[in-house]
Amino acid sequence: MPENTPVKRRKFQFFDFIEKPMELFIRICGWSSIIGIATIFVFIFKEAGPMVPRLDWVEFFTSSRWIPNPAPGNPASYGALALIVGTFGTTFIALIIAVPVGLGAAVYIGEFATGKVKETLKVVIELLAAIPSIVWGFIGLMVLGPLVKSIFTAAPGSAWSKIMVTLQLASADGGTTQGTNLLTGGIILALMSVPVIVSLSEDALRAVPDNFREASLALGANTWETVRRVLFPAARNGLLAACLLGMGRAIGETMAVLLATGHSNRIPEALTDPVRTMTATIAAEMGECVQGDDHYRVLFILGIVLFVITCAVNVAGDLIIKGVKKANKA
Amino acid sequence: MTQTNAITTRDLKLWYGNFQALLGVSVDIKQGQITSLIGPSGCGKTTLLRCFNRVNERYGNVRTEGEVKILDKNIYEPDVSLAELRKRVGMVFQRPNPLPISVYENVVFGMRIHSPQKLTTSDLDDAVEKALTETGLWADLKDRLDAKATTLQLEQQQKLCIARLLPLKPEVILMDEPCSALDVEGTKAIEELMWSLAGKFTIVIVTHNMAQARRASHECIFMLMGEFVEHSRTEDLFLNPRNPKTAEYIEGRYG
Numbered sequence: 331m332p333e334n335t336p337v338k339r340r341k342f343q344f345f346d347f348i349e350k351p352m353e354l355f356i357r358i359c360g361w362s363s364i365i366g367i368a369t370i371f372v373f374i375f376k377e378a379g380p381m382v383p384r385l386d387w388v389e390f391f392t393s394s395r396w397i398p399n400p401a402p403g404n405p406a407s408y409g410a411l412a413l414i415v416g417t418f419g420t421t422f423i424a425l426i427i428a429v430p431v432g433l434g435a436a437v438y439i440g441e442f443a444t445g446k447v448k449e450t451l452k453v454v455i456e457l458l459a460a461i462p463s464i465v466w467g468f469i470g471l472m473v474l475g476p477l478v479k480s481i482f483t484a485a486p487g488s489a490w491s492k493i494m495v496t497l498q499l500a501s502a503d504g505g506t507t508q509g510t511n512l513l514t515g516g517i518i519l520a521l522m523s524v525p526v527i528v529s530l531s532e533d534a535l536r537a538v539p540d541n542f543r544e545a546s547l548a549l550g551a552n553t554w555e556t557v558r559r560v561l562f563p564a565a566r567n568g569l570l571a572a573c574l575l576g577m578g579r580a581i582g583e584t585m586a587v588l589l590a591t592g593h594s595n596r597i598p599e600a601l602t603d604p605v606r607t608m609t610a611t612i613a614a615e616m617g618e619c620v621q622g623d624d625h626y627r628v629l630f631i632l633g634i635v636l637f638v639i640t641c642a643v644n645v646a647g648d649l650i651i652k653g654v655k656k657a658n659k660a
Numbered sequence: 661m662t663q664t665n666a667i668t669t670r671d672l673k674l675w676y677g678n679f680q681a682l683l684g685v686s687v688d689i690k691q692g693q694i695t696s697l698i699g700p701s702g703c704g705k706t707t708l709l710r711c712f713n714r715v716n717e718r719y720g721n722v723r724t725e726g727e728v729k730i731l732d733k734n735i736y737e738p739d740v741s742l743a744e745l746r747k748r749v750g751m752v753f754q755r756p757n758p759l760p761i762s763v764y765e766n767v768v769f770g771m772r773i774h775s776p777q778k779l780t781t782s783d784l785d786d787a788v789e790k791a792l793t794e795t796g797l798w799a800d801l802k803d804r805l806d807a808k809a810t811t812l813q814l815e816q817q818q819k820l821c822i823a824r825l826l827p828l829k830p831e832v833i834l835m836d837e838p839c840s841a842l843d844v845e846g847t848k849a850i851e852e853l854m855w856s857l858a859g860k861f862t863i864v865i866v867t868h869n870m871a872q873a874r875r876a877s878h879e880c881i882f883m884l885m886g887e888f889v890e891h892s893r894t895e896d897l898f899l900n901p902r903n904p905k906t907a908e909y910i911e912g913r914y915g
Contacts, residue, residue: 444720541757548715548753549770549824550746559769564760 374633381627390631396595398615398625408628412597414635416512416605419598420587423516424523424580429573431520432527436572437557439528440535452532459525463585470518470590471508478517479509482602498600506592511602515591519583523576530575534568535561567650574647582640584609608632665729666691666832666862667712672726674707674716681707683886684726689879691831694854694863696877696894698870700914704886705866709834712864713749714742731831747774750825752835756817758809758824763801766809766820767791770828787827795823795853815846822853833857835865839872851876870910874898882906 385408389395393409400406439451482500484490494500501511538561546556562569584607592604593614612629619625667689674682682704689695697705710716711728714735728735735745747770758766767788771779788805792798797819801807809820818838825833835854839847854863854876867873873880873894880897882890882905890897890906901907908914 539757541753541755542759544715544718544753545757545759545821546769547718548713548746548751549773549828550743551769551773552743555773559772560759560761 371637374630374637378627378630378634381624381631384624385628385631394595394597396611398619398628406624408624410608410632410635412595413606413608413611413632415597416591417581417607417609417636419512419605420515420519420591420607421577421580423513424519425573425577427517427520428523428527428576428580432524432572432576433531433569435524435528436531436535436569437561440532441553441557441561452529455525455528458521459529463522463583464589466518466522467586467589470514470586471510474517475506475509475511475514475590477509478511478514478602482513483509495600499602501600501603506594506604508592509602510590510592511604512591512598513601515587515605515607518586518590519580522583522586523579526579527572527576530572531565531569534565534572537568538564571647571650574643574650578640578643578647581643582609582636584613588613608636612636663690663692665689666731667864668727668729669708669711670727670729672708672711672728673724674704674711675723676719677721681886682711685883685886685888687881687888687891689862689864689881691862692859693878694858694865694876695879695881696873697864697866697881697883698868698873698909699883699889700909701868702885703883705881705883706836707886708883709836709864709866712832712834713746713751715746715751743774747828748830749832749834750828750830752818752821752825752833752838754837755841756814756821758812758817758820760808760810762806763809763812763820764788764805767824767827769824774828791823791826794826794857795819796849797823815842815849818842818846818850819853822850822857830861832862832864835863837866837868840868847872870898882909884909 389407389409391414392411393407394412394415395407395409396412397404397407435451435455439448439455443451482494484494484500491500495502542560542564543556546560551559587607588610591606591610593606593610594604595606595611596603598605612632615625616629619629665688667687670686672682672685673680685704685708687708697709699705707716711724712730712735716722716724724736726736730745730749733740759769761769764784768779768784771784771787789798789802792801797816800816801812809817812820818841822833822838839850842850851872854865857863858878865873865877867876877894880890880892880894881888882897882901882903884905890901890903892902897906898910901910
């Protein structure tokens with residue numbers, strides 16, 4: 331086209347008029363997540379702030395005396411050790427179960443299953459991720475708890491009971507009547523983080539270039555050998571990130587653990603001792619404390635601790651995923 | 661000159677779903693020779709090559725009929741072990757595809773898979789040195805055996821892909837356009853390597869590059885539209901093609 335062609339002026343249209351505001355609106359949508367997280371950050375720190383210099387931090391991290399409602403002869407004390415142990419304990423058990431199951435499922439869906447089976451499994455796993463956490467808690471309380479109790483706890487004094495107590499698998503005092511405890515909570519959390527681990531691991535496996543599989547098969551390897559010797563090394567970072575994000579899910583979960591762990595503030599001595607997590611404590615006590623008093627602010631400090639932990643886990647996961655992309659480019 | 665055939669196909673037909681890619685191909689590929697498969701895109705040369713180690717079967721919708729004998733054994737018989745077949749018939753791909761593990765582990769990958777008992781470190785070390793020496797990589801890589809194979813130069817990667825077949829002592833090496841991702845120097849190096857391996861191994865190479873077929877093979881098979889057209893000594897095929905279609909192709913009238 332010759333350069334001096336006169337450009338015909340387009341007629342002014344309605345959409346020209348709203349183009350600028352529309353662009354601004356879309357921009358705000360894009361930034362909303364950052365605005366949201368900044369607001370939360372400011373809010374939590376503002377509420378917790380006045381308590382930060384006053385809190386006995388050593389006691390907070392080393393004692394499990396959690397007495398938010400002081401009574402005569404029973405002074406207030408904010409030792410969150412048992413809550414921290416509860417959070418990490420349930421998460422640890424969840425990961426022990428969810429990582430092998432999740433990776434196994436991802437390998438099966440990605441490398442072994444074909445056609446309808448594969449599609450069905452993918453849909454069902456997504457569905458599993460959509461079950462509300464209160465429902466998981468309910469299942470823990472009504473179904474899994476009694477099951478765990480019937481397996482691990484026998485009549486006091488019986489041989490089975492003695493074995494289980496000696497191995498620290500069952501509570502010496504029989505545990506809670508519902509069987510809500512560390513193990514039950516951990517299993518429920520495992521079930522909740524499995525979908526996260528499966529779908530992210532499957533993505534990681536799918537991201538491995540197909541010519542690696544072909545190379546391995548052409549050397550005479552079968553599918554399992556290919557998975558173990560080629561795909562796992564190739565997708566290592568993605569798989570690790572999947573597990574970390576699954577862990578993030580387990581740490582932050584509230585409703586399910588509130589119902590399934592027994593909500594008892596103590597450091598567990600056996601696998602089926604009831605525990606209490608930080609998240610459940612906040613959920614249970616926030617409603618009954620006086621806004622602005624020490625108890626209220628300490629609950630926000632628990633929130634900060636959780637915030638820091640989940641941020642660290644998520645950032646670690648993100649960094650690892652970035653590492654994957656770099657490695658794939660090289 | 662009497663020579664045994666390494667690969668013999670009889671009336672080999674292959675379908676991808678409803679599309680028939682091979683319409684009854686019968687060829688005899690001589691042992692210890694480099695045979696190139698040439699023909700325009702879609703003529704079935706790569707499909708034919710991929711029948712020889714049955715790597716075609718990865719895709720679920722492939723159906724094969726007919727006979728492929730490799731050293732007097734029909735590889736489409738039900739009792740054939742794919743692992744054993746692929747040990748005897750190695751393959752080099754278009755795009756160098758070393759595994760994303762170390763150079764050392766790439767070379768011993770096949771041994772680890774196929775060896776029934778535990779291999780000693782010295783066995784593995786010897787195999788690595790031998791394979792890399794044969795492929796001309798030893799001098800460059802002997803201090804970098806722990807480097808990730810995917811970080812090597814493309815030419816080295818492709819040589820490594822050949823090197824990792826050698827410890828398995830294959831009878832046939834299949835090459836699917838092994839130089840198409842390489843530059844002139846790399847192509848030259850791979851072709852020289854092919855000449856040095858010929859005799860010990862039967863090499864079948866698919867190539868789009870007629871000059872390469874001419875330079876780097878003893879025999880040539882020309883295919884068109886899923887059918888075998890002509891098979892003769894490379895120099896004969898290029899100088900005195902018997903079939904007019906071959907003549908037109910090598911003159912560049914189509915392709």
